[in-house]
Amino acid sequence: MALSKFAEQIIRFQKQHDMTDGEMAFSSHFSVEKIHDFKSGEATPTTDEEKKLREYMNSN
Numbered sequence: 001m002a003l004s005k006f007a008e009q010i011i012r013f014q015k016q017h018d019m020t021d022g023e024m025a026f027s028s029h030f031s032v033e034k035i036h037d038f039k040s041g042e043a044t045p046t047t048d049e050e051k052k053l054r055e056y057m058n059s060n
Contacts, residue, residue, distance in 0.1 A: 028056040
């Protein structure tokens with residue numbers, strides 16, 4: 001299964017900032033499980049979740 005564009009953006013952000021799922025979860029106020037599930041495709045973020053995570057990534 002191919003990664004979603006959003007999952008690829010999360011992974012790219014983490015690589016640019018040398019950030020683990022745990023570090024990103026803590027600083028973005030999402031659970032580690034949510035971050036992992038968004039990246040793996042196990043869960044699709046709601047519109048609000050995606051908006052909040054994009055705002056976090058764009059501000060850092």
